[in-house]
Amino acid sequence: MKKPITSDQMYRIEENGHSVLGMRRFLMMENAGHGVADFIVHKFKRLKNKRIVAVCGTGNNGGDGFVASRHLAGHGTKITVILLGSPSDLRSEEARLNWGIIEKMNSIEIIFGKELTDEIKSRIAKANIILDSIFGTGIKGGIREPYASAIDAINKSKAYVLAVDVPSGFDPNTGQIHEKCVRADATITFHRLKTGLTKGKKYTGPVHVEWIGIPPEAESGVL
């Protein structure tokens, strides 16, 4: 197994990939989101009529959820993307780009807001599959609303939960959990295992490492 890395090392590898080797960040997000969709397609042979809900934050973890939802829309499933926040809060160009695409798609239902409305709670409660795209390696400090209530709703649901990169509320470096943490049935993490993911199986489930095409050369000077 390749040596696990910290979130700081991941960010530096991503930065090298982008600025030294010219791999645009939206390509990394596209490959990450495709990997998530591919994992679901292979896990659930029949996706038709399955209700999939992507619960997304306003960072690039959320962006991965937008991309995965677009890839899954091609499989005839009912997809809902829930953005916990406002589109104007989306932090990166690549997340805004992907939000701009899915908001034009009739095959994806979009709901956004800064609080957990009954509509959002009911989508999560009725989901067959949930993509946990709230936070990944960018989690910092105490978990604010509506994220805390969203994590509770995900943990109460009967859905199959796939954590994108890291279960939301899980520290990618230490494996410690914040006051709330998604309990995932599986985790798909990008590029390399994060050091914290060697622990906390109760929250991560089995961990799948997805290569997203960042050139190995991007690791020089970092690992």
Ligand SMILES: NC(=O)C1=CN([C@@H]2O[C@H](COP(=O)(O)OP(=O)(O)OC[C@H]3O[C@@H](n4cnc5c(N)ncnc54)[C@H](O)[C@@H]3O)[C@@H](O)[C@H]2O)[C@H](O)CC1
């Ligand atoms: N590194 C790579 O090569 C790739 C990473 N991808 C994905 O990007 C995320 C990391 O994205 P980032 O924007 O840095 O952070 P997050 O999306 O994980 O979270 C930041 C987001 O969450 C908010 N937030 C943070 N802490 C809290 C808190 N305690 N309470 C409430 N809100 C919080 C913050 O404001 C931001 O909005 C990585 O995990 C991958 O999934 C790429 O897409 C693929 C390549």
Ligand SMILES: [K+]
């Ligand atoms: K996550």
